[in-house]
Structures are given as structure tokens and as C-alpha cells.
Amino acid sequence: MKQTERERVFLVKNLPADLNKYQPITIQVGDFFDSNSADALKIRRKGDHCHLIKKHTNSALERIEHVIDIKPGEFDALIKATIQSHKKLRYFYPYGKYLCELDCYQDRLNGYVRVEVEFETEQELLDFTPPEWFGDEITEINHEIHENLGIVTFAEMKERYSKKGINLFPVFLSAN
Numbered sequence: 001m002k003q004t005e006r007e008r009v010f011l012v013k014n015l016p017a018d019l020n021k022y023q024p025i026t027i028q029v030g031d032f033f034d035s036n037s038a039d040a041l042k043i044r045r046k047g048d049h050c051h052l053i054k055k056h057t058n059s060a061l062e063r064i065e066h067v068i069d070i071k072p073g074e075f076d077a078l079i080k081a082t083i084q085s086h087k088k089l090r091y092f093y094p095y096g097k098y099l100c101e102l103d104c105y106q107d108r109l110n111g112y113v114r115v116e117v118e119f120e121t122e123q124e125l126l127d128f129t130p131p132e133w134f135g136d137e138i139t140e141i142n143h144e145i146h147e148n149l150g151i152v153t154f155a156e157m158k159e160r161y162s163k164k165g166i167n168l169f170p171v172f173l174s175a176n
Contacts, residue, residue: 004064007117008116008139010115010116011113011114012115013171014133016093022091024091025089026089028087029043029044029085029087030042030085031083041053042082050069050070050071051069053067082150084151085150086105086107086108088104090102093115098128099118102115110172111172115134138166141164154170
């Protein structure tokens with residue numbers, strides 16, 4: 001399946017007060033090559049669904065994804081061949097007519113939270129006004145900042161953002 005992504009990406013200042021109403025799914029991503037390349041090859045386990053993904057970039061706001069379904073056993077075999085991997089909890093959080101993908105990274109990146117919003121048209125993308133709980137927009141630098149995401153720590157991410165003039169503050173899930 002081939003699809004075009006039109007998205008904007010933001011850091012998160014504060015988690016929405018009612019986030020605990022939504023059940024997250026665990027996502028594990030493994031990169032076969034440089035995670036920051038314009039043409040990425042990766043695998044992803046999203047809940048019970050596993051995929052092999054080939055991405056190539058049209059622009060900072062648009063990437064083409066080729067997604068192939070694979071079996072969990074195939075994922076388990078292929079994850080061993082990746083050069084790096086990371087895990088996150090993804091919440092699908094409604095905001096007006098949009099469904100925000102709020103990612104809370106785990107392990108070495110605990111405290112790192114960002115949100116993506118996808119759009120049907122370029123005009124919707126340009127007209128979008130983010131809610132108050134969104135932080136700095138990172139769409140233009142998202143792929144650069146996420147280089148080697150599977151091996152960096154929160155402190156290293158903080159340093160990367162600092163070099164871009166952005167303060168990264170940790171945001172943690174409450175233990176409800």
C-alpha cells in the first residue's frame with residue numbers, strides 16, 4: 001500500500017488532562033539503515049500489527065510510505081537484523097476533526113513526548129491552529145532531530161534541541 005503523509009509535528013508542553021481516558025498502543029520501530037535518511041527502510045510493530053515500511057521524502061511536510069503487512073514471527077526475526085530500535089506508547093487523542101498521535105517514548109527516552117497531526121489537504125495543514133498543550137513545532141527538523149532515535153537518551157535529545165534554540169522539558173505520564 002502506498003500513501004502520502006501530510007503532517008505537522010510538535011513537542012508537547014503538557015499532557016491533556018483527560019488523556020487517561022484513552023488506551024495507548026505500544027509501538028516498536030526498528031531501522032535497517034540510517035534512521036535519518038530520506039529513503040528509510042524500517043519495521044514496525046503497532047499493537048498486534050506488524051509492517052515492513054519503505055519511506056521516501058517529497059518535502060519536509062510530505063513523505064511517501066510503502067507499507068507491507070508482515071506476520072509477528074517475521075517481525076521477531078527481522079528486529080534482530082535492525083541496527084537500532086525504540087519503543088513508545090501512542091495515544092490517539094481527538095482534537096476537533098483531527099486525531100492527534102501523541103507519542104510517549106520509553107526506556108532511554110522516557111520523558112520525551114511529541115505529537116503528530118495528519119491532514120487530508122495541504123490547505124488544512126496550513127490552516128491548523130494547535131491547542132494550548134502543544135509545544136514548539138518541530139516539523140521542519142523532525143527527521144534531523146530523530147537521527148539514531150533508537151540509541152540516543154533523553155539528555156542527548158535535550159542537547160539536540162538546545163542546538164536548535166528549543167528547550168526540551170520532560171513530560172511524564174501520571175501513574176493513575
